[in-house]
Amino acid sequence: MTDSQKHIIGLVIYPGMTALDIVGPQQVFSALPNVQIHRIWKTLDPIETDDGMVILPDTTFDHCPPLDVLCVGGGLKQMAIIDDPEILGFLRRQGSTAKFITSVCGGSMFLAKAGLLQGYRAATHWMMREHLAALGVEVGTERVVIDRNRMTGGGVTAGIDFGLVVAKALCGEEAAKIAQLLMEYNPAPPFDAGSPEKAGPDLVNKATSYAMGTLGLQVE
Template identity: 80%
Template sequence: MTDSQKHIIGLVFYPGMTALDIVGPQQVFSALPGVELHRIWKTLDPIKTDDGMVLLPDTTFKDCPLLDVICIGGGLEQMAVVDDLEVLEFLRKQGSTAKFITSVCGGSEFLAKADLLQGYRAATHWAMRDHLVKLGVKVGIERVVVDRNRITGGGVTAGIDFGLTIASILCGEEIAKIIQLLIEYNPAPPFDAGSPEKAGTELVDKAMLFMQRISSLELAQQVS
């Protein structure tokens, strides 16, 4: 791969993000030939994710180069960040020149609030579909939605499907298949309950209550 074919990919980190939203795609992207990866936040301080994992950014908003691919994920604590003007302005700035504007899970809310999804279809976590519709976005229920240069993944684990989709677009289907094989991405879940359509109303309601309890507990811990 020549220098002219190098792809610069930026993954936006933030406190309270869901690690797998970004770690999944990063695992795929890190295997791509000629890719330059940036893990981005306002500072280089450690980032604590919503499951307690600690990640280190390596690029600040200020020092970030122009990106070919800009990507942001969701998180149980994204409400504390999703209206941050500095974050939204960074997304708008990069989105004005990036070849691909992308997200995983609840990251689509950031793109919508940065005015980057108007007139596009997008995927998001199933629990956020109605919210995204209220933001004026056409919501798809696919694992990955590709609408021109907007590429968005559904909830959490869909980030791997998303990453492989991006890999295929940037480097070709064969490379994407090789990476899929190398990471042995061959899902065979023990239960067929990975989407609201499959899980049924009763389980969806219980999952929503479970998620609300987690969010309330985290908020109480932050206040204390």
């Protein structure tokens, strides 16, 4: 692909998704030159995310052009549709030709269900690691895992790091750095509790109980 050609990026969205899984990467991608971004679902009806935000698709599965980057995120309600044949069929079709097959957070579960992660390492949200491993995927704990043309991000906020990695692959390091600067992505979190390894077992148990009880996430 030459610099004058557009990089076509497809972000699969669905009811019950986590908004930041897709909004984070989109913010990065929107700062890149020569990109066209599609937000894709079965219909053009509004999508309500797991935190109540509403996002509008602009492309349907049936009308989506061939993608250079195929991306799907996770969500607290994703297990309700994880085996949806229309979603998995779309991922398989686009995954057969996409330059990069990617995910953020629990989106790797969709890729695995579609058979797109067999023989690959991938990242996911820490609550989903055992589920992803059960599908035969080698699970990495890095913020972003790159295995050939599979690029997968860890949980939620890792989508920004993931977006910058994809940006470098598409447009070069300088373009990715400019996108980072425009976003003023200079993280300095007030707490060092952003991973289960750092948070410790007490916070992990409380966070898991909150997700399972309050938000309905099915985690064993």
